[in-house]
Amino acid sequence: MNYTILILGMAAITVAIKAGIFLLGDRAAFPAWLKQALGFVPVTVLTAIIVPMVLAPHGGGLELTVRNPQLIAALAAIAVCAWTRRQLLTIVVGLAVFFGWQFGVL
Amino acid sequence: MQHSTRLSSFAAGMRDTVPMLVGAAPFGVIFGTLAATSPLAPWQGQLMSMSVFAGSSQFIGVGLVAGHAGMLVIWLATFIVNLRHMLYSATLLPHVAHLPLRWRFGLGFLLTDETFAVMNAYYLKHAQTPLGHWYFLGSGASMYVNWQLWTLAGLLFGATFPQLQSLGLDFAMVATFIAIVVPQLNRLPHIAAALAAGVFAYLFKDLPYKLGLLAAILIGVAVGMALTRRQAHGGISVERT
Numbered sequence: 001m002n003y004t005i006l007i008l009g010m011a012a013i014t015v016a017i018k019a020g021i022f023l024l025g026d027r028a029a030f031p032a033w034l035k036q037a038l039g040f041v042p043v044t045v046l047t048a049i050i051v052p053m054v055l056a057p058h059g060g061g062l063e064l065t066v067r068n069p070q071l072i073a074a075l076a077a078i079a080v081c082a083w084t085r086r087q088l089l090t091i092v093v094g095l096a097v098f099f100g101w102q103f104g105v106l
Numbered sequence: 107m108q109h110s111t112r113l114s115s116f117a118a119g120m121r122d123t124v125p126m127l128v129g130a131a132p133f134g135v136i137f138g139t140l141a142a143t144s145p146l147a148p149w150q151g152q153l154m155s156m157s158v159f160a161g162s163s164q165f166i167g168v169g170l171v172a173g174h175a176g177m178l179v180i181w182l183a184t185f186i187v188n189l190r191h192m193l194y195s196a197t198l199l200p201h202v203a204h205l206p207l208r209w210r211f212g213l214g215f216l217l218t219d220e221t222f223a224v225m226n227a228y229y230l231k232h233a234q235t236p237l238g239h240w241y242f243l244g245s246g247a248s249m250y251v252n253w254q255l256w257t258l259a260g261l262l263f264g265a266t267f268p269q270l271q272s273l274g275l276d277f278a279m280v281a282t283f284i285a286i287v288v289p290q291l292n293r294l295p296h297i298a299a300a301l302a303a304g305v306f307a308y309l310f311k312d313l314p315y316k317l318g319l320l321a322a323i324l325i326g327v328a329v330g331m332a333l334t335r336r337q338a339h340g341g342i343s344v345e346r347t
Contacts, residue, residue, distance in 0.1 A: 003150050006177050010167055010184045011157035017188045018160075019214025021195035025203050030196055036334060037327050038189050040299045043290050044326030045187050046162070046283040047300040048307035048319050049169060053280055055308050070277060077281050081288035088132060090288070094281030 050074070066105075073098035115237040119244025122228070126220035126245075127252045133161050134253050136278045138260020140168050143268060148261045155257040159250060160218065162286070163187045165279055172276065175316035182320055194222040201229050205239055213239065216246025295337065299330030 055062055057070045066072060077094030084090070109115035134155075141151025146168065154164050163184045170180045194217055202210055224245045232238060291297045303326025310318025 001171075001177055003146050003171065004153070006167070006171070006180060007150060007154045007157060009177070009181050010154070010163065013181055013184050014158050014160050014163060014188050014191075015215055017185070018191045018195065018217045019211050021192055021199055022202055022210040022214040023207070025199070030192070033331070035193065036331055038193055040296065040327040040330035041186055041189060041323070042162070043287050043296050043300040044303035044323045044330070045166070045183070046287045048303040048322040048326065049166060050280045050283050051304035051307050052311040053276065056311065070280065073277060074280055074284060077284040078288055081285055085289050087129075087285040087289075090285040091132065091136075091278070091281045094284065095278060098277045098281070 069098050069101040069105075072101050109235075109237055109241065112237055112240045115240035116244035116247075119224070119228075119241035119246075120248040121244075122241075123220065123224050123245040123248050126224065127248060130161070130220060130249065130252060131256045133282065134256025135260040135263065136282060137161065137164055137168070138257040138262075139264035140165070140260075140276070140279060141257075142261045142264025144168050144172050146171060148265060151261050152254070152257060155253055158184075159215070159253065160188055160191075161253075165282065169276065169279055170316060170319075173316060175319075176314075179316045179320065183316075186320075186323060190219075191217055191222075194219075198222070198225055198229070201225075201238055202242070209239055213242050213246060216243070216250055218246070218249055221245045221249055295330040295333040298333050299326040302326045302329040 054068075054070045054074045055064070057063060057068060063071065073094050076097040077090050080093045081087075081090040109118050137155070138151060141154065142148055144151075146154075151168075154167060158164055158167070166183050166187055167180055170183060175183075195214060198217075202213055205213075221242070225242055228241060229235075229238065235241075287300060291300060303322045305322075306325045307319055307322035310321055312318070313321070
């Protein structure tokens with residue numbers, strides 16, 4: 001794959017979305033159902049990306065064991081985030097558990 | 107308080123964005139480090155920050171490249187993830203519609219989650235402000251420069267420690283996404299949408315070109331909308347806060 005073309009395509013798509021409404025002005029209109037659907041996009045996209053990485057980190061079958069540091073650290077990060085709602089703390093604790101579990105427990 | 111000159115309005119926009127600059131910094135470093143340890147060349151990582159300038163789609167782009175996704179799938183994912191900016195620009199449009207084309211294009215390009223939050227708050231307080239676009243530019247331009255610098259720092263960090271990849275650095279992306287998603291899971295339709303997307307993303311994970319990812323997103327959005335509709339009709343009255 002030509003990564004430069006990939007990146008410039010991503011840029012063209014993003015700029016068209018970001019600047020499109022500003023450029024169209026009042027000719028742009030949004031149906032209510034589309035607004036509602038867009039509200040679910042962030043949580044579904046991000047979750048769909050990370051769940052396979054956590055449940056099957058080696059790309060094979062399900063790894064629902066304590067020997068899967070991705071799974072343990074993800075559960076820790078979810079708990080910290082649900083409890084504190086602090087983004088940076090969540091990332092730091094998640095990474096600490098991930099690396100700590102790899103070197104300390106396994 | 108009105109800002110009397112272009113410069114003072116620009117500076118005020120920068121100043122009010124400082125908390126967002128600090129918040130974006132670690133994400134810039136993580137993105138740069140991921141890019142440095144991905145198949146992308148370092149300059150391509152910087153090019154992505156300079157031309158795409160949208161954090162979550164950049165993370166997804168790098169993650170999908172590492173996962174051998176097809177180009178069309180990455181473009182589709184970019185499209186879906188960035189659609190939320192349409193809501194932002196539709197909200198801000200009344201305040202920029204009178205500007206010349208080059209201003210509207212430039213401010214649109216600089217629009218991010220962070221600058222939207224700053225501008226939304228600003229326009230709520232200053233509905234009629236002739237120099238508001240300079241404030242907008244101050245916020246957007248400072249976010250832009252900040253993102254480039256932290257991306258560069260991450261690229262240098264990742265290039266200095268290439269063995270980071272074998273340690274499983276992609277977990278930084280998992281932790282980052284958890285930190286973004288979990289605070290948004292405060293209502294039943296959102297929780298169900300995320301669960302459905304996660305379950306189907308796992309079940310479909312071996313479909314070619316990561317097409318399973320797109321299918322899982324569509325199923326998750328459909329589940330969320332169906333539940334919202336049932337709640338609106340009084341079918342379910344569970345409301346978590």
